[in-house]
Amino acid sequence: MGAPTVFNFVFDPITLEEALIHDFLHPSTGKFYHSACVDQPISLGEALRRGFIKLPSLAPGIALTLTDCVMWFLNQNTGKFSDRFSDDQFSLFDAIHQPRPLVKNNVREIIDMANNRRLTVVEAEDANMLRMRVGRFINSQEHAEMSLHDAYQLNLIQKPQTLTEVIESGSLDNENRFIDGVQPRTLLEAISSGMLDSDVAHIKAGPGDELISIGEALKRGRLTPQGKVVLSLGGEVGMHGGGKINLFMAHERDLLTSRVRHTIFDVKGVRNAADGSVMSFKEARDAGILQLQFDGLETRLSEAAARGEINPGLAEILVAPCGLSNSGLPLSLVRAFLEGRVDEVNGEVIDPGTGLGKSILEAYNVGSVVSTLRAAMRxxxxxxxxxxxCQ
Known part of the structure; x- marks a missing residue:
């Protein structure tokens, strides 16, 4: 059999989920065949490179996942958000249904055991699995009601993970199957279901320092649909020649790392007038494109947004009070960043009293660093x- 013939027709990409449902893609081998595209099966990597298949990606939105909220901010006893330093209390429903939501509603992080699927918080509420106003969870398989914290402890609430996190949480079995709900999944099924986040960089691309995502690793052939990591031909981590190792071994050899963190300062939203490219605030700062003198800083950024030099939504976030203060005066996010009050690499804020970095939760618990629960969540x-x- 000769090389596959790729037809030159206009073909709208299909989602990974659609490809699996309609048998265009084999869930284990990753072989793709669609008569409108090719005359014989091709690899998943080639299908991705040619744009025949698109992997799932979270819709843009800057808010917390329910998983993060349960871990850090939700009151375990009441199932609500309760500010430690005021009488402000609000439900999960309130946190989602507001002009600038505090919690995302588009992440498939609710495990529906009865139907072996993942749901968003809104879908879970419609399926009578989540009572958002009172903060209760109903196990769809046993019909048992429990707190959101208990559901999280039972892995019934779990945001999309990296391969590293799956291994460290014990959710990968010895046959390279991903344990999510009642039925083990292949790598491709785990991506399609929402168990794995295909966008987060955490896989070493080769002997260098570059980290890539699951999606990029599949496209480049670094990761196979069977869940094997392909070693570079020049030799890698003590092995010579090409070869494939399983995910457990890749983890042991530090080819799988912790997830790369991105912040609002990495979001693409500043236009470079010189070449028309769009860059992040951090890139624009380093290139000297934005005027960032402290005097009138917020006004100048708002004016730049009005001229189309910076995304209005990004500018609005940067100039708004962020929950930090200086001598009792509220600080905008951009001013806090430029004053060195934000450690964007580690995702921390700097305590002015000690000069040390604190996680947002620690800063909120101190009470004197981040002013309110809502500010801490945002x-x-x-x-x-x-x-x-950030792409």
Whole structure:
């Protein structure tokens, strides 16, 4: 059999989920065949490179996942958000249904055991699995009601993970199957279901320092659809020649790392007038494109947005009070960043009293660093944005 013939027709990409449902893509081998595209099966990597298949990606939005909220901010006893330093209390429903939501509603992080699927918080509420106003969870398989914290402890609430996180949480079995709900999944099924985040960089691309995502690794052939990491031909981590190793071994050899963090300062939203390219605030600062003198800083950024030099939504976030203060005066996010009050690499804020970095949760618990629970939740989301916003 000769090389596949690729037809030159206009073909709208299909989602990974559609490809699996309609048997265009084999869930284990990753072989793709669609009569409108090719005359014989091709590899998943080639299908991705040619744009025949698109992997799932979270829709843009800067807010926390429910998983993060349960881990850090939700009151375990009441199932609501309760400010430690005021009488402000609000439900998960309130946190989602507001002009600038504090919690994302588009992440498939609710495990529907009865139907072996993942749901968003809104879908889970419609399926009577989530009572958002009172913060309760109903196990769809046993019909048992429990707190959101208990559901999280039972892995019934779990945001999309990296390969590293799956291994470290014990959710990968010895046959390279991903344990999510009641039925083990292949790598491609785990991506399609929402168990794996295909956008987050955490896989070493080769002997150098570059880290790439699951999606990019599949496209480049670094990761196979069977869940094997392909070693470079020049030799790597003590092995010579080409070869494939399983994910457990790749983890042991540090080819799988922790997820790369992105912040609001990495979001593409500043236009470079010289060449028309769009860059992040951090890139624009380093290139000297934005005027960032402290006097009138917020006004100048707002004016730049009015002229089309910076995305209005990004400018609005940068100039708004962020929950930090200086001598009792509220600081905008951009001013806090330029004053060195934000450590964007580690996703921390700097305590002015000690000069040390604190996580947003620690800063909120101190009470004197981040002013309110709502500010802490919004700040935490700004310091951990999804990479799809930074591409």
């Amino acid at each position: 700040f935490a989301a700004l310091l951990d944005v999804h990479p799809s916003l």
